[in-house]
Amino acid sequence: MIPRAPGKRLSAAVLVMGKGGVGKTTVASSLAVLEAETHGRAVLVEFGDGESGRRALAGAHRGVDHLVIRPAEAIQRGAAPLFGSATIARLALGNFAMRPLLRAAPAIRELAMLESVRQIVADRPGVRVVVDMPATGHGVAWLRVPRQGRDFLAAGPLFDLCDRLGRELLAPGRASIVVVTLPERLVLEETLELCAAIAGEAGMPIDRVVVNRVPIALPEEALGDARALAAIPGPLAEPAAALASLLAARANARAEAVAAIDLLARTDHSIWRIPLAPVDPSAKDVARWLRAEGAP
Amino acid sequence: MTPAPEPLVVVCAGGGGVGKTTTSAALALALARAGRSTLIVTIDPARRLAGAMGVPITDEVTRVSLDGAGDRLSALMPDPRRSLGTFVDGLFEDEPAARARLLGNRLYRGLSDAAAGVHELVAMNLVARASSRGAFEVVVIDTAPSRHAIDFVTYPSRxxxxxxxxxxxxxxxxxxxxxxxxxxxxxxxxxxxxxxxxxxxxxxxxxxxxxxxxxxxxxxxxxxxxxxxRFVALTRRASELLLGPRSSYALVAAPTAAARDDVVYLAGRLHKLGRAPRVVVMNRSESRPAPWARALRGGRGVTAPMAEALELLEEERASRSSAADALTADLGARLPDAPIVRLPFVEAIAPDRIVAALADELATHLDALLAAPARRG
Structure with missing residues (x-):
């Protein structure tokens, strides 16, 4: 049983998680758009080059502050207060031995980027900050890093940084976790594992599960009719069989989606659903769909 | 003993959600049907496809019986969760004391699932072991769904x-x-x-x-x-397979801007490694209605619900198709040397039916994929 976050409202920081290809960026951007539409302002945080957030926000960026966190800059920024000065930090991090170590030690990068998120949230009281987190696997590892740091480092400024992240960002009430998934049995199983890992290993309850790409229903009688026509010898038998096979696949996907959503509902998660669109929906479209589901 | 001939290697890369695993499996099936003994290697196994192909997720090569493959198709789907252990066991085979110290190191225990590239490295060495027996003419590698899927090639040497x-x-x-x-x-x-x-x-x-x-x-x-x-030897083997003269690259996309950008990014990464994509496969992007859909339109016996369903399906196809047209033109301008193969959106209950249908479509493109690699400097 996965603990459910208390209350309905999302926290100041919203961390959007999920495995690759499920539409994490789309959901994160549309949550930011929705928030900006409702409260005038929102922040979308992206790790990397900023391209996917820009693309997702295209034409709907009013009120959304899109911030991009790059690892090298985050490390420099996070290190300055630890070392006491930006210059000493730069000298230490630029050292021949430190540079390759920083590249090889993923945890340092993750800490620095989480610290950037913490600062962004702290600097903007009252503004919701939506974070497009890295894909699963990595995502959980990220959330675990401050805890591991606290257990591992007995003392010192780096310990303090981990401790502060654990108290001020990665704590129930400080950040909400939104997990994005697809309405397919196997993907959902992985998602439930992810939810359990987030709750168990990072101590964070799951606030919302967004089920993306829920197949829309096609006319119900069409499948039976197509099968009937396929059974009649003639030039349309084969085309009708092809249609029947496609409709059966759709009906199957739809039934699987309904079952997946039922299963989720039984785990007591709050669910938002987004319909399957044949091409990329815009963040504005998705924001509208999410609003219809009761978001934010 | 004379060394077994090196296999041709086709590396399939692309972003998440574009159907890369299915496409890779279809390509492998098409190659097997064309008479070549083929190994499909999935770096990040999708359990659904593994199940549909009857392939267990293990470090062992398994024969796959798909329609028309004869005995020429095998699969290797190593479990990512086990690879770090496999890797460490292999590295420290002769250093048991160091291995025990490593496993007890707090930092190692914390790092263990963040060790980028380790799984790929382990998988490549399993491929090397399998292909050293000379059993395969072609190895199709389905990389992890990430922009960084091929970066691991340089990571271990660093x-x-x-x-x-x-x-x-x-x-x-x-x-x-x-x-x-x-x-x-x-x-x-x-x-x-x-x-x-x-x-x-x-x-x-x-x-x-x-x-x-x-x-x-x-x-x-x-x-x-x-x-x-040992570490260097493992790395070198992986690099030889992936960057050697007998490897070629297929980038897989779908008609979305995100997939297009992933493909452009990956092509840039390849360029830095001195390589170029041989082909770009654009999934779910058929440009015309299927013949059966045209045959049914206005046909006798087609009921109103059927007609409505056909109309909805046609609307979906048309919007996918026009998105694909724009993206194909755009990609063609940015990657002028890579032909773009457009594949239809195949819907079926059983994933192996989808694989078989896409293999039919890919059959005519095999030569383009396996021709002598184009090098870029």
Whole structure:
């Protein structure tokens, strides 16, 4: 049983998680758009080059502050207060031995980027900050890093940084976790594992599960009719069989989606659903769909 | 014993959600149907497809019986969760004491699932082992759904260089000095050009990180440095397979802007490695209605619900198709040397039916994929 976050409202920081290809960026951007539409302002945080957030926000960026966190800059920024000065930090991090170590030690990068998120949230009281987190696997590892740091480092400024992240960002009430998934049995199983890992290993309850790409229903009688026509010898038998096979696949996907959503509902998660669109929906479209589901 | 002939390697890369695993399987099936003994390797196995193909997720090569493949198709789907253990066991085969120390290292235990590239490296070495028996003419590699799917090719060699470099020597000295802190401060600090800066860095870093991090990092690197030779050998084998003269690259996209950008990004990464994509496969992007859909339109016996369903399906196809037209034109301009193969959106209950249908479509494109690799400088 996965603990459910208390209350309905999302926290100041919203961390959007999920495995690759499920539409994490789309959901994160549309949550930011929705928030900006409702409260005038929102922040979308992206790790990397900023391209996917820009693309997702295209034409709907009013009120959304899109911030991009790059690892090298985050490390420099996070290190300055630890070392006491930006210059000493730069000298230490630029050292021949430190540079390759920083590249090889993923945890340092993750800490620095989480610290950037913490600062962004702290600097903007009252503004919701939506974070497009890295894909699963990595995502959980990220959330675990401050805890591991606290257990591992007995003392010192780096310990303090981990401790502060654990108290001020990665704590129930400080950040909400939104997990994005697809309405397919196997993907959902992985998602439930992810939810359990987030709750168990990072101590964070799951606030919302967004089920993306829920197949829309096609006319119900069409499948039976197509099968009937396929059974009649003639030039349309084969085309009708092809249609029947496609409709059966759709009906199957739809039934699987309904079952997946039922299963989720039984785990007591709050669910938002987004319909399957044949091409990329815009963040504005998705924001509208999410609003219809009761978001934010 | 004469070495077995090296297989041709086709690396399929692309972003998440574009149908890369299905496309890779279809390509492998098409090759097997064309008479070539083929191994499909899935780096990040989708359990659904593995199940549909009857392939267990293990380190063993499994024969796949798909329509028309005969006995020429095999699959290898190693479990990512087990690969770090496999990797460490292989590296430290002759160093059991160092292996035990490594497994007990707090830093290693924390790092274990973040070790980028390890799974790929393990998978490539399984491929090397399988293909050294000469059993396969072609190996199709389905990479992880990420922009960084091919970066691991360079990552291990960087790490190998690191393990042989000054960093390890410095860390080893640092760990020793940390152990004797206060007794003879600075006595064994490195001499020469870097001595001054390094002494300062040591003090500053130790102050920031606290007492545990530096010694644990140092011992972790010391254990890895012990097995550096093996590490380098593993890396070299993976690089030879992936970047060797017999490898080619297929980038997989779908009609979305995100997928297009992933493909452009990956092509850029390949370019940096001196390579170019041989072909771009655009999934779910058929440009015309299927013949059966045209046949049914206005046909006798087509009921109103059927007509409505056909209309909805046609609307979906048309919007996918026009998105694909725009993206194909755009990709064609950015990657002028890579032909774009558009595949239809195949919907079926059983994933193996989808694989079989896409294999039919890919059959005419096999030569383009396997021709002598184009090199870029």
């Amino acid at each position: 790490l190998a260089a690191l393990l042989g470099g000054r960093t390890v020597a410095w860390l080893a000295g640092l760990a020793e000095r940390a152990a004797h802190a206060g007794t003879a401060e600075g006595a064994s600090a490195p001499r020469g050009l870097f001595a001054w800066g390094t002494g300062h860095v040591e003090r500053v870093v130790a102050r920031v990180t606290g007492p545990n991090l530096v010694p644990d990092t140092a011992s972790l690197f010391a254990e890895l440095a012990l097995v550096r030779e």
